[in-house]
Amino acid sequence: MTFTSRTPRVVAARKLQRRKDRDQAGRFLAEGPQAVREALAAGVVLELFGTGDGLSRHAELAAEAPVVSPIDDDGLASLAETVNPQGLVAVCEQVDVPIHEALAKQPRLVAVVAEIRDPGNAGTILRTADAAGAEAVIFAGDAVDPYNGKCVRASAGSLFHVDVVRAPLDVVPELTAAGLQVLATSGYGADDLDSLADDGVLAAPTAWMFGSEAHGLPASVLEEADRRVRVPIYGGAESLNLAAAAAVCLYASARAQR
C-alpha cells in the first residue's frame, strides 16, 4: 500500500511543520538522505516516508528505519519543505536534553544562541559549533525552535551530533556553576577577541553567547557574563553577520583549546 497526502498518518506527520504541533508531539521532520542518515545514526527515527524512487536509491537507509512507509510523490511533497528532498522524509523524536544533563558532562566549549529568531542563522551556528568541537548548543529564551525545518537543514546533521538544549534566557548562573567562563559577544564589548587569544584566556572552558542580529544580547545577559567580547573589525564594515562572528569566536576557542 502506498500512502498519499490524505492518508491519516501523513496528515498527522505534516502537522509537524508547525511549532505548536512539534512541541505537543515531541517529534519533528527530517528531510533528505543526509538528515535521515544522521537521524538514523542517532536512533531517533520513528517512521521513514519514502517514494519508490527515494527508497530504492537509498535502500541502506530504508533497511535501518524501524518503520518504512511508501508514499506517492504528492504525499512526499506535502511533507517536505524543500523542492528536492530526494524522496525521503523521516518523523523523528526530538533530541534535546535538559541543561543540567548537558552541563554534567563538563563540556569545554558551549554555544548559546539567545533569542535568535532566524532559523538559518541558528542552524548554521549549530553546524559551526559542532565543527569547532562544541559539545552543547543552548537555545535560550525566546529563540527559534531548533526543530524548525530550515534550522534542521542548515545544521546539516549537527543537530544530531551535539547536545541540544532549550532553556530560559537566564542561563549564565548555570554555565558559571558548571565551570565555564561566559563570553558574551557584543559589537561594543570591552575585550577584543584577538587580545583574549593572545592572553591565553580562550584556553579555559568557555560558553560563548550570541544574540540576535537585530538586537544583540539583552543587557541582563551582557551584565551577568564574565566578559563582553567584540570581534575586531579591521576594515570598513560596521560589523560581521551573526553566523560569521560565531564562526570566528568558536574557532578562536577551538584553536586555543587544542
Place this chain on the structure above:
Amino acid sequence: MTFTSRTPRVVAARKLQRRKDRDQAGRFLAEGPQAVREALAAGVVLELFGTGDGLSRHAELAAEAPVVSPIDDDGLASLAETVNPQGLVAVCEQVDVPIHEALAKQPRLVAVVAEIRDPGNAGTILRTADAAGAEAVIFAGDAVDPYNGKCVRASAGSLFHVDVVRAPLDVVPELTAAGLQVLATSGYGADDLDSLADDGVLAAPTAWMFGSEAHGLPASVLEEADRRVRVPIYGGAESLNLAAAAAVCLYASARAQR
C-alpha cells in the same frame, strides 16, 4: 511631480533587477538607507528614488543625492526586492575595477570567490572580507553578479568599501605575480589552517580562494594554488558552510597580519 511604477525612468530602473540589463547599463540598484548611505559616500549614486516618507525620514541622504525623484509607494515597491526598503532605492554606477588596478595597490589580504552561485554567500563573504581588512574581493569565473540585489544587501555596504573585481577563473598567475601567496580552501587540503597559523605562514600577503558550496574549487585552481588548506573539523560535522569557513580563514590571516 511624483513618479509611479509606469513612469519611464522607473520602468528603466526596474530593469536593473536583471543581470543582463545591469551588465549592459553598467548600473545597479541599492535599496534601503544603509546601502544608499554607503553608495553616496562612494560617490556612485546617479538617482535616488524615495517615497515622501522615506525622503523626509532620511533627509540627510536626499540632500546628498545628485538627483532626487519622489515616487509613490507602488512605484517604490516595484523597484525594491525587499518588503521593507524604508522608502529608498538608488540607481548606482557599478564600482568594480580591473584586476590589475586592484593588485597594483599591493593588497595584503584578498578574497577570491570562484564560481560561487549563491548571492547571499557571496555578499556575506564580501562583508566578512571587508571586516577582516581585505582590500579586494575578486569574483572569478562564472560567479554570481556582485550587483545581484541579494548580494548587495548581504554585503551590508562592504561592496562599496573594498575593491570589487570581476575576472576570469584563471587568476592564480596574476595573484602570484602580485606577490600574494595563494591559499585554496578544500575540505581535503593537505595543510591544516591551525598548523599554518602556528608556523607563521599566514603573516605573508595572502589571497584566499573559496569555491562553491556544492562543488568546491575546480581542480585547475587547486593545482595552481600555492597550498590547499582545510579548516580543521574538531567535532562530528562533515564540513563548515562556505561563509563560515571563509570567516575562519580570513580572520586567521587578519590576526596573523596584525
